[in-house]
Amino acid sequence: MTYSARVITLSDKGYTGQRTDTSGPALVSRLRELGFAVEPEPVILPDTSDMIEEALRKAVKENIALVLTTGGTGVSPRDVTPEATRMVVEKEIPGMAEAMRAASMLKTPHAMISRAVVGICKASLIVNLPGSEKGARENLAAIEPALFHAIKKIHGDPSDCASAP
Ligand SMILES: Nc1ncnc2c1ncn2[C@@H]1O[C@H](COP(=O)(O)OP(=O)(O)OP(=O)(O)O)[C@@H](O)[C@H]1O
Ligand SMILES: Nc1nc2c(c(=O)[nH]1)N[C@H]1C(S)=C(S)[C@@H](COP(=O)(O)O)O[C@H]1N2
Numbered sequence: 199m200t201y202s203a204r205v206i207t208l209s210d211k212g213y214t215g216q217r218t219d220t221s222g223p224a225l226v227s228r229l230r231e232l233g234f235a236v237e238p239e240p241v242i243l244p245d246t247s248d249m250i251e252e253a254l255r256k257a258v259k260e261n262i263a264l265v266l267t268t269g270g271t272g273v274s275p276r277d278v279t280p281e282a283t284r285m286v287v288e289k290e291i292p293g294m295a296e297a298m299r300a301a302s303m304l305k306t307p308h309a310m311i312s313r314a315v316v317g318i319c320k321a322s323l324i325v326n327l328p329g330s331e332k333g334a335r336e337n338l339a340a341i342e343p344a345l346f347h348a349i350k351k352i353h354g355d356p357s358d359c360a361s362a363p
Pocket of ligand 2: 268269270271272273277301302303305306308309310311312313327328329330332333334336337
């Protein structure tokens with residue numbers, strides 16, 4: 199089974215062309231390696247709550263199985279990705295967000311600043327990742343071991359959890 203995926207980059211500088219978005223393309227590339235049918239171009243938006251919420255709802259409506267966001271998880275005044283994500287998700291998966299922070303703390307103490315949220319809306323798993331390419335890659339790597347199992351369960355796989363790889 200091939201699952202669909204979309205990457206959404208949240209970056210004021212990326213949106214206005216002041217910075218080249220390398221985090222979005224890095225995530226697209228990793229998702230492709232993992233076997234997702236991922237759209238080649240990341241969606242780039244500014245750190246604006248309404249626009250983020252709208253983009254997430256659109257992805258849910260289109261039944262995108264995995265939506266990765268990168269950026270806006272920190273504590274800068276304009277960082278609103280977790281709040282916008284919470285407006286959309288019906289269930290949070292705190293363990294996945296905690297796993298990302300725990301693994302990231304082994305890389306940098308700044309990891310504790312990320313307020314990333316992971317949650318589900320209908321058939322979509324939404325994962326917030328930090329903005330830097332390094333942070334985005336490392337956080338995704340932390341949840342990769344449970345990613346397909348989570349997505350299969352979201353899509354109603356009735357198999358026994360204990361027997362799943
Ligand atoms: N989309 C991106 N691609 C590449 N590097 C990024 C991206 N977003 C952030 N970074 C890097 O991560 C660092 C921390 O990200 P953060 O979002 O706090 O920066 P920022 O300058 O507030 O970004 P922005 O104004 O674009 O939202 C940035 O200084 C930059 O080096
Ligand atoms: N694994 C990992 N997690 C990380 C980082 C990193 O380099 N590696 N960067 C941290 C930093 S510096 C910040 S400010 C927060 C939030 O980043 P964001 O505001 O760009 O989303 O993510 C953190 N999480």
